[in-house]
Amino acid sequence: MTRYVAFLRAVNVGGTGKLPMSELRAMCESIGFTNVRTYIASGNVVFESKLTEASVKARLERCLEIYAGKPVGVLVRTGAELVAVVDGNPFGAAAPNRTVAIFLDAPPPADALSHVSGQQDEEIALGTREVYVHYSNGIAHSKLKIPAVRTGTARNMNTVAKLAEWATD
Template sequence: MTVFVALLRAVNVGGTGVLPMKVLSAHCTELGFERVRTYIQSGNVVFESAGDENEVRRLLADSLADLMGKPIGVAVRNAAALAAVLEANPFPDAPPAQVAVAFHHAALPRTLLDGFSTPGGEEVRLGQRELYVHYPNGMGRSRLKLPLPPGEVTVRNINTVSKLVALAGD
């Protein structure tokens, strides 16, 4: 069994995509995932599965689309891959609440940031399937528009990533 972390896009944000975490947890258990646990109310779920990452993501995305009546973006990482995302944070000295990670399910093009500029002093670095952003004035004040595929990316701050890494290690 492999420990996975699934990050759902646009769940319980701004009154859209309401999905209580108890419902998400029960749904994941019904899918056959084991040791299911959620973290905060924004679509973070940790579980174990015998499937591979692509199977798990497809199963969860398809079943959530049925449950919610619309597509739900899902990024999945195994525990080691999520720990590697945290370790690769290119802004380790920045306050964790000011560093965000945009998660995508597939590799991002190496040319993604070519010609890209930031309007407010933000710093952006490309990972493998992630984009790291340092928001020195806070995410809420930024007018930064990331050049990412619409609807397929979900963002978590480093504090949340750290908590999920710890939860996946339990």
């Protein structure tokens, strides 16, 4: 069994994509995932499965589309991969609530940073299948746009660290 973490895109953010975490847990169990736990109400779920990452993603996205009536993106990492995201954070000395990992399905393009707009004081770095951003003045007033991450989903490093802990304990 592999322990996975799934990050759902646009769930319970800004009044859109309402999904009670009890429903998410039930969905995951209904498609055969075990030891299912959710973390905060923004679409984070830790579970075990014998399936490959691609199969986990496909099954969960299919189930969520039936529930929501529209596609819901899912980004998946193993526990070990999530630990590597925490360890690979180039902004580890910065406030974890002002630093995010934006999870992607594939490695970010090598030229991803050359297409950024609206950058002010934000620091950006490419990861394996994520992009790290440190918002030194907070995210609320940022005008930063990173086209390469439009299909990704961001979590602050406090959340990433807690999920990495859950996925490896």
